[in-house]
Amino acid sequence: MATNVPGGTLTLADDLTISRMGYGAMQLAGPNVFGPPKDRAEALAVLRGAVELGITHIDTSDFYGPAVVNELIAEALRPYPADLRIATKVGARRGEDGSWRPSLEPEDLKAQVRENLTRLDLDTLDLVYLRLGSRDGTTDESVAEQFGALAELREDGLIRHLGLSGVSMVQLTEAQTTAPVVAVQNLYNLANRQDDALLERCAADGIAFASFFPLGGFTPLQSGTLTEVAARVGASPQQVALAWLLQRSATTVLIPGTSSVAHLRENVAAAGLALPADAIAELDGIGE
Numbered sequence: 001m002a003t004n005v006p007g008g009t010l011t012l013a014d015d016l017t018i019s020r021m022g023y024g025a026m027q028l029a030g031p032n033v034f035g036p037p038k039d040r041a042e043a044l045a046v047l048r049g050a051v052e053l054g055i056t057h058i059d060t061s062d063f064y065g066p067a068v069v070n071e072l073i074a075e076a077l078r079p080y081p082a083d084l085r086i087a088t089k090v091g092a093r094r095g096e097d098g099s100w101r102p103s104l105e106p107e108d109l110k111a112q113v114r115e116n117l118t119r120l121d122l123d124t125l126d127l128v129y130l131r132l133g134s135r136d137g138t139t140d141e142s143v144a145e146q147f148g149a150l151a152e153l154r155e156d157g158l159i160r161h162l163g164l165s166g167v168s169m170v171q172l173t174e175a176q177t178t179a180p181v182v183a184v185q186n187l188y189n190l191a192n193r194q195d196d197a198l199l200e201r202c203a204a205d206g207i208a209f210a211s212f213f214p215l216g217g218f219t220p221l222q223s224g225t226l227t228e229v230a231a232r233v234g235a236s237p238q239q240v241a242l243a244w245l246l247q248r249s250a251t252t253v254l255i256p257g258t259s260s261v262a263h264l265r266e267n268v269a270a271a272g273l274a275l276p277a278d279a280i281a282e283l284d285g286i287g288e
């Protein structure tokens with residue numbers, strides 16, 4: 001499927017085509033990803049703008065808000081464009097105080113899938129990630145029971161494709177014995193490269209590697225080298241950080257978050273930025 005968005009598309013498992021330049025919707029909720037957006041009109045404009053700019057991959061979850069972000073997506077984008085692919089995550093719930101609580105019981109995972117379907121007003125979810133780790137890291141604990149629960153919903157036709165988030169190499173290997181894994185979503189950016197080997201493994205297996213916090217998330221990326229390279233190539237540091245990720249492997253996909261139409265435009269333009277080899281070599285040094 002063609003898109004004009006820079007960065008082109010990636011096709012997974014022969015039938016899931018997404019723009020490599022995607023959009024992460026988490027930042028559309030209120031502070032601490034809890035409650036309504038600070039500027040509702042701008043949030044709706046960002047979602048519509050993403051699609052108008054050619055993005056066909058939006059990353060969300062019903063635990064953003066909770067429910068707030070999925071409801072904004074449905075309001076802004078229904079009827080959904082035929083080529084739009086919405087990826088969501090299950091595996092957590094929010095406390096009344098906004099806290100994040102892992103929720104990985106098989107029956108609750110299935111309930112969370114149904115809540116996503118309802119809130120997004122869809123009959124089938126294109127891509128559902130089982131969210132395992134926290135921002136603090138991953139473990140090698142078995143995921144067979146949890147991933148098996150989602151694989152059942154895939155068999156039932158409620159989910160088209162499965163992914164894993166906050167996952168270790170060992171857990172990925174185990175999950176692949178239950179059902180195909182088309183995408184991995186882990187913390188990764190210029191300064192956080194613990195998952196270099198996992199990223200390479202995903203490229204070798206034809207699995208999308210969607211890095212979360214591509215711009216550093218709640219702790220914006222800061223590096224003298226990044227600032228210098230950005231000035232040299234005539235782009236912003238954020239654009240350079242995104243362009244570096246896109247060229248990092250053939251299966252990296254970008255899901256930067258923003259609540260601003262201006263930043264969205266800048267981020268999309270970054271996917272068309274070709275970094276010279278010397279700039280890439282310097283940037284590679286940041287995370288080592």
Ligand SMILES: NC(=O)c1ccc[n+]([C@@H]2O[C@H](COP(=O)([O-])OP(=O)(O)OC[C@H]3O[C@@H](n4cnc5c(N)ncnc54)[C@H](OP(=O)(O)O)[C@@H]3O)[C@@H](O)[C@H]2O)c1
Pocket residue numbers: 023024025026027059060089131165166185186211212213214215216217218238239255256257258259260262263264266267
């Ligand atoms: N699987 C998981 O456990 C997990 C965890 C976290 C996030 N995620 C996913 O990953 C996506 C990306 O993560 P994220 O949104 O938290 O972090 P991020 O993309 O690394 O950074 C977002 C921050 O950068 C700012 N920003 C964005 N574009 C900018 C630009 N061009 N210039 C200057 N500042 C810019 C945003 O502020 P403005 O709003 O002002 O632009 C926001 O504060 C999320 O939306 C979510 O879908 C997944």
